[in-house]
Amino acid sequence: xxxxxxxxxxxxxxxxxxxxxxxxxxxxxxxxxxxxxxxxxxxxxxxxxxxxxxxxxxxxxxxxxxxxxxxxxxxxxxxxxxxxxxxxxxxxxxxxxxxxxxxxxxxxxxxxxxxxxxxxxxxxxxxxxxxxxxxxxxxxxxxxxxxxxxxxxxxxxxxxxxxxxxxxxxxxxxxxxxxxxxxxxxxxxxxxxxxxxxxxxxxxxxxxxxxxxxxxxxxxxxxxxxxxxxxxxx
Numbered sequence: 001x002x003x004x005x006x007x008x009x010x011x012x013x014x015x016x017x018x019x020x021x022x023x024x025x026x027x028x029x030x031x032x033x034x035x036x037x038x039x040x041x042x043x044x045x046x047x048x049x050x051x052x053x054x055x056x057x058x059x060x061x062x063x064x065x066x067x068x069x070x071x072x073x074x075x076x077x078x079x080x081x082x083x084x085x086x087x088x089x090x091x092x093x094x095x096x097x098x099x100x101x102x103x104x105x106x107x108x109x110x111x112x113x114x115x116x117x118x119x120x121x122x123x124x125x126x127x128x129x130x131x132x133x134x135x136x137x138x139x140x141x142x143x144x145x146x147x148x149x150x151x152x153x154x155x156x157x158x159x160x161x162x163x164x165x166x167x168x169x170x171x172x173x174x175x176x177x178x179x180x181x182x183x184x185x186x187x188x189x190x191x192x193x194x195x196x197x198x199x200x201x202x203x204x205x206x207x208x209x210x211x212x213x214x215x216x217x218x219x220x221x222x223x224x225x226x227x228x229x230x231x232x233x234x
């Protein structure tokens with residue numbers, strides 16, 4: 001049954017957010033999308049997302065009528081105060097605190113705050129994000145407890161119920177591929193492989209079996225491993 005609420009999906013143009021967008025379109029009466037320009041190195045995602053949205057509407061007409069407005073917010077200030085491998089030309093490595101230097105402190109907290117503000121104005125009461133604590137790099141702002149705390153804080157601060165859905169939270173990348181297939185069949189899997197982008201270095205070049213990317217950064221390695229497991233269990 002369709003949930004009559006409006007959802008706002010944090011949609012970057014990568015594999016996870018595209019799967020989340022399909023998940024939301026399969027459930028909610030109306031779905032809008034939101035991305036952030038925060039000075040990230042992998043800005044290619046911002047270009048890919050328009051193609052992905054258009055292809056979803058074209059290839060899945062039963063979802064097209066639910067797909068509403070798209071929003072892009074300028075959060076360049078975050079890039080200005082961050083010194084990470086995602087916002088500057090630096091090698092990816094572990095830091096002294098055990099976190100990779102791809103961790104952008106406060107990113108998801110800021111994203112969700114701005115997303116909730118936009119959702120409030122647009123009449124949406126559900127935020128959908130691709131945060132995951134199964135296949136992740138230890139980012140503290142991807143943990144389920146962080147998301148639950150944010151849901152409470154946002155609902156209290158806005159004085160209105162704000163649901164934060166994270167459909168990928170407890171599944172790995174292989175299961176994410178399976179989820180995409182269950183939602184849109186091989187057509188959606190093919191779309192994710194060919195049109196989305198997740199590589200930390202922003203390399204579009206070669207199209208691998210699992211998608212575009214440099215093939216060796218942590219994001220590419222995780223995506224490739226998950227795709228191999230998905231194919232092996234198909």
